[in-house]
Amino acid sequence: MRTTIPRLAAGVVMSVGAANLCGWALDVPVFKSVLPGLVEMKFNTAIGFFALGAALRLSVAGAGRAAAVCALFTALSGLAVGSQFVTGWNLGIDELITRDRFAVPALGPPPGRMAFTTAINFLALGPALIALHRNRGVATAQLVAFVTGLVSVLSLLSYLAGEKSVSAYNPYTSMALPTAFAFVVLATGFLSYRPDSGPVSVLLGDGLGGYLARRLVPGVVGATIGLAWLVLAGTWAGYYQPAFGIVLFAALEVVVLGTVVWATVRVLDWTDLVRRRAERDLQASNELLRSVTEGITDAVFVKDRAGRYLLCNPATARFLGRSADEVLGRDDTALFTPDGAEQVMARDRRVMGTGTPETEEETLTAAGVTRTYLATKVPYRDKDGNVIGLIGISRDVTEVLRVAAERDALLARLQLHIARMPLSYVLFDADFHVTDWNPAAERALGYARAEALGKTPFDLIPPGARERTDALLARIRAGDMAAHAVHENRTRDGRTVTFEWFNTPLTDAGGRFTGLLCLGQDVTHRAVLEEQFRQAQKMEAVGQLAAGVAHDFNNLLTVISGYSLLVLSSLPVLDPNRGPIREIYQAGERAALLTRQLLTFSRKEVVEPTVLDLNAVVDGACKMLKRLIGEDVRLETALTPGLDRVRADAGHLEQVLVNLAVNARDAMPTGGQLTVSTANVDVDAASARVQAEVAPGRYVLLVVSDTGTGMTEEVKARVFEPFFTTKGVGKGTGLGLATVFGIVRRSDGCVTVHSEVGRGTTFQIYLPSVGCAAPADSRSTAPQPLPTGSGTVLVVEDDDQVRGLTRLTLESLGYAVIEAPDGKEALRACKAHPGPIDVLVTDVVMPGLSGRQVAEQLGQIRPEVKVLYVSGYTDDAVVRHGVFQADVAFLQKPFTAASLGAKLREVLSER
Secondary structure, eight states: OTTHHHHHHHHHHHHHHHHHHHHHHHTOHHHHHSSTTSOOOOHHHHHHHHHHHHHHHHHHTTOHHHHHHHHHHHHHHHHHHHHHHHHOOOOSHHHIIIIIISOOGGGOSOOOOOOHHHHHHHHHHHHHHHHHHHTSSHHHHHHHHHHHHHHHHHHHHHHHHTOGGGTOSSGGGOOOHHHHHHHHHHHHHHHTTOTTSHHHHHHHSSSHHHHHHHHHHHHHHHHHHHHHHHHHHHHHHTSSOHHHHHHHHHHHHHHHHHHHHHHHHHHHHHHHHHHHHHHHHHHHHHHHHHHHHHHOSSEEEEEETTSOEEEEOHHHHHHHTSOHHHHTTOOGGGTSOHHHHHHHHHHHHHHHHHTOOEEEEEEEEETTEEEEEEEEEEEEEOTTSOEEEEEEEEEEOHHHHHHHHHHHHHHHHHHHHHHHOSSEEEEEETTOOEEEEOHHHHHHHOOOHHHHTTOOGGGGSOGGGHHHHHHHHHHHHTTOTTOOEEEEEEOTTSOEEEEEEEEEEEEOTTOOEEEEEEEEEEOTTHHHHHHHHHHHHHHHHHHHHHHHHHHHHHHHHHHHHHHHHHHHHHSOTTOTTHHHHHHHHHHHHHHHHHHHHHTTTTSOOOOOOEEEOHHHHHHHHHHHHHHHHOTTEEEEEEOOTTOOEEEEOHHHHHHHHHHHHHHHHHHOTTOEEEEEEEEEEEEOHHHHHHSTTSOSEEEEEEEEEEOSOOOOHHHHHTTTSTTOOOSOTTTOOSOHHHHHHHHHHHTTOEEEEEEOTTSOEEEEEEEEEEEOOOOOOOOOSSOOOOOOOOSEEEEEOSOHHHHHHHHHHHHHTTOEEEEESSHHHHHHHHHHOOSOOOEEEEESSOSSSOHHHHHHHHHHHOTTOEEEEEESOOSHHHHHTTOOTTTSEEEESSOOHHHHHHHHHHHHTTO
């Protein structure tokens, strides 16, 4: 309607103007006045109608500038003509337009001026069209169009009634019939241009006023015109006088108006009834909506296009931490944090822009509380389908998400435990088909998870185990929670392994069997481990027995070595007895070394790391190594001169060499070559990356290599594992290389192995360097003087021979000696001695009071006394009695006069 009627009106008006112009140009009377004898439309009036019709058409098409020019032209032409009527002047405009500018011989004399009413209409309608186009002053423009149309309708009626006084002041200014018709059409087009604004919007609206106007006004106007026509017709026919006609018209008009009033009352009454019914329905709907929105725990809200809340239920207010009155009329910037508000409003704009509903989670902070909501938002539309806002429903899912996250985390941890657990995890359904299978099961049975899915227990057992498996599955299906079993399984590559299975039947809430959960452990190697454990127990027993024997043996060696050394020191240099006695002394030293090597692994010994020359250790061990490896294995050494010193226990390093030599000998059953070499090496960062076990730094390298059978990669990967051995039963304990690894680690070093099958094996031991080698000294053949001293020494020793030797040795070194056979005698001697006691030299393990207890009680009497512990034990007996190398001074039996004197001097120097 907004464009159709105005376009039609513009076309009709332009056609009327063009037809009149043609009538003047071609002298066709019907185009000028429609009927003979009627007033003709003036030439300039036709131009005005054509211009104003064009202006209306251009305005509807959006050509505002061109429409304004045409409308302004029409208004100015009306102003010019109207001013001539008002002032009485003849400006010659009509003659100028019709003769000078459009001089056509067939036109005859000037057509004259347009009617005054026509000029006024043009003057008013031009600005009215401009106002309508700009959508400003629409009400005034519609009023102008209505008045113009009303005047034109009166002119039309005057022609119908034959009463010229209504249509003209005088014959010169009469409004022609086509002029009146064109103004009526033009007024209709103007009124239809902006139907949604001004008074026309009321007439065309959905309200009661518009409804009544559309129903009653056409009838009233038509009835009035019809009645007037009938009264006039009766008067013209002479049926009655004009006065009677007026009375008749008034009576009929009363009937018409009464009918109108009655119809209006009926309409209003019906409208009121409908309104009350609609109000009741609306109230019921509102009550239902209020009950739903207030009772629901979800937030329900409505916003306008600006994001302001038009409606919110109590849940919305509760979520926002405010009252409903504080929420209504506000937007999200006043309710949420800036980031949250921007997030919500951006999504709202997207929903309103696309017109598409959306459901999404929103994490928002309101009133200092952060919650997560599942929000569904849909466009809010008016009756015409235009989006005027947004409707939303939000549910607080914070707790749901927290529980879900905890559940997911629990499931993830459970899945991780299942994937990482060392036990085989197998899950069966109610028909005993595999539904889950963890990596441990893949490793143990050889089937990948994809291969295992769908298999049954009978696919995983040897053929002969079916009957036993049937019985076990029957117990499981019956719900027996103790249906565990140890039986054989068949791997993918056909091997038979023994598994211990812990079976748990799975049931639903009704107790119906739904599946089976199995946890299995490969116990095939259990027998091997048990045998290894028994072997370790045997070694432990042997070690304990040897440790007990070693105590007495070390005491004997102390006496033998000590007295032989005393005799040597008393004999002249050229005495022929010195050689045999020296052999006795050296045999005692070798016996002490063998005892220490025998007990290295089995004891928890007191470690004595010292700064030593690795070359000297290798030299000292070579004689013993030659006896160990046999005559068919050639021993070669390549020792680097000027080797850096290392801090380690000499006995431990000898044990390393022994173990590696024995291992090499077993790898060369038909003979070969064993090479021991040393060198100084610097390991840089690049080399450390290649050998991950070795950190950058300076090391002393000990290399032991053989030409034996070598090792496979699998054996090499496990070579340092305790109890791992490739030798037959009874031929190896699997502890030799494990001992090597432990000794090297305790010395802060590392060990690597390089081996190829058939090409021998090389062990490289890296020991941290503690400094450069001391300059080589010319070893004097002259005996070194013993470290003498002075002071009083209390000797506590339960072995009479060792105690006597200790007393003689100390007296020869210049010390005064008090001796006691046990702890109690030592305490009595301490209390009875009037002078000072400088040092307590005590055995560790003695009947009654131990050496540690003697030292503690003596310290309460004489706190200034220093303590030196000695012992023939090399196992954890020393540790159990509270003696540690890092804690106190300790001297291992057997000892010499030199070692005892040096240790005493060291203890006394700590004063």
